[in-house]
Amino acid sequence: MIHNYLFLSIILFCLGIVGVVSRRNFFAVFMSIELMLNAGNLAFIAFSRIHVSMDGHVLAMMVMAVAAAEAALALAVVILLHKHKGKLDTNVFSLLKG
Amino acid sequence: MLVNLLFYTFAVLAVLGAVGLIFFRHPMNGAMCFVGTLICLAGLYALLSAKLIFALQLIVYAGAIMSLIVFIIMFLNIQPEDLPKEETKLFYIIGGVVLVSPVALFLGKIINTLPNLRVDFVGGDFGGVKPVGLILFKDWLVPFEIVSILLLISLVGAVVLAGKKGMSK
Numbered sequence: 001m002i003h004n005y006l007f008l009s010i011i012l013f014c015l016g017i018v019g020v021v022s023r024r025n026f027f028a029v030f031m032s033i034e035l036m037l038n039a040g041n042l043a044f045i046a047f048s049r050i051h052v053s054m055d056g057h058v059l060a061m062m063v064m065a066v067a068a069a070e071a072a073l074a075l076a077v078v079i080l081l082h083k084h085k086g087k088l089d090t091n092v093f094s095l096l097k098g
Numbered sequence: 099m100l101v102n103l104l105f106y107t108f109a110v111l112a113v114l115g116a117v118g119l120i121f122f123r124h125p126m127n128g129a130m131c132f133v134g135t136l137i138c139l140a141g142l143y144a145l146l147s148a149k150l151i152f153a154l155q156l157i158v159y160a161g162a163i164m165s166l167i168v169f170i171i172m173f174l175n176i177q178p179e180d181l182p183k184e185e186t187k188l189f190y191i192i193g194g195v196v197l198v199s200p201v202a203l204f205l206g207k208i209i210n211t212l213p214n215l216r217v218d219f220v221g222g223d224f225g226g227v228k229p230v231g232l233i234l235f236k237d238w239l240v241p242f243e244i245v246s247i248l249l250l251i252s253l254v255g256a257v258v259l260a261g262k263k264g265m266s267k
Contacts, residue, residue, distance in 0.1 A: 001217045005142065006209045008109045012135075014198045015116040021197075022190035024182045027125035027171060031132050034163070035116055038139055041151075049146045050212070052220060057230050058238045060151050064158050065245045069252035071163045075170045076259040082174055088125075089182035 005046040013039035026078055026088045030071075037067050101217065105145055112138040120191065123181060129168050136160040146217065148225040 012035060019032030041060045048056025078088075085092050115135030119128045140155040223229050234242060 001214065003209055003212070003214050004105065004109070005146065005217070006212075007206060008112065008142070010202050010205050010209075011113055012116055014195075014202045015113070015120060017198050018191055018194035019116075019120045021194040022120065022187055024184050024187075025123075025125055027167065028119065028128055031119055031125075031128060031167065035119065035132065035135065038136065038159070041155075042139060042142060045143055045146050045148050045151060048148070049217065049220070050215065052224065054225065054230050054233050055237070057148055057151050057225060058234050060148075061154065061230075061234070062238075062241060062245055064154060065249060068158065068163055069249050071166055072256045073252045073259075075166060076256040079170065079174070080259055086180075087182065088174075088176065088180065091182070 002046060002050055005049075006043060009039045009043040009046065012036075012042065024090050026090055026093070029090060030074055030078075034067060034071075037063055101145060104141065105217075108138040108141045108145070111135075112142070123184070124178065125171050125176065125181075126168070129164065129171060133160055133164050136164065147220045150225055150227050150230050 016032045016036035016039060019035065020029055023029050023032065041063050044056040044060045044063070048054060081093055082088065112135045115131040115133075115138065118131030119135070122128045122131065136155065136159050140152050140160065143155055144152040
């Protein structure tokens with residue numbers, strides 16, 4: 001039974017990778033990264049249910065805090081870039097190429 | 099029986115939401131699909147008897163973070179002609195699936211070696227606020243402090259980036 005949760009976590013993580021690879025819209029890429037974080041959270045919770053210990057819950061809370069910090073910073077950056085370029089294409093945002 | 103039914107409902111809806119996130123062109127539709135995925139994941143956490151994480155997933159993820167993203171999407175007022183043209187999307191999706199599926203199969207093999215125990219609800223205080231808080235402040239105090247510093251840094255960074263107008267020139 002518990003295997004199904006871990007299989008679902010793998011499926012969601014792979015869908016997140018496919019989203020990051022295939023999309024060029026900034027918001028879609030960003031939400032795919034969030035999807036990968038959530039798949040990791042699901043695996044943490046499932047393993048902490050296997051071992052009936054609550055360390056996985058604490059780690060999932062840490063992941064949520066990191067996701068919140070990432071969302072705040074990434075959205076501030078994308079507002080600035082959208083002001084400069086007027087686009088949402090991740091190919092346009094390659095400003096650090098040198 | 100009911101637990102199985104709930105699990106399969108939540109799992110199918112979560113995967114459908116993720117697929118919708120990948121396929122919808124406008125980010126608003128993708129964000130709505132992703133909110134559905136997050137709510138289904140909260141239900142799965144409840145089935146795994148993680149009560150505190152269930153509430154936090156609904157409040158912090160589906161509530162705060164996704165409303166921030168949806169707010170920014172509406173704030174930028176994206177018209178369909180502003181979106182990047184993604185003619186090669188399908189090609190890249192197929193390539194990504196081909197690339198990722200061996201890794202997924204390998205991980206599935208690894209999971210099949212684990213003991214497959216039944217998911218019953220753990221009674222008592224498992225996953226409640228008090229025991230998780232005790233573990234958080236006893237065993238995980240240093241990571242907790244590091245996360246607080248990270249949040250402070252991201253707060254300062256967001257303020258600096260968003261209020262750049264008077265400072266840079």
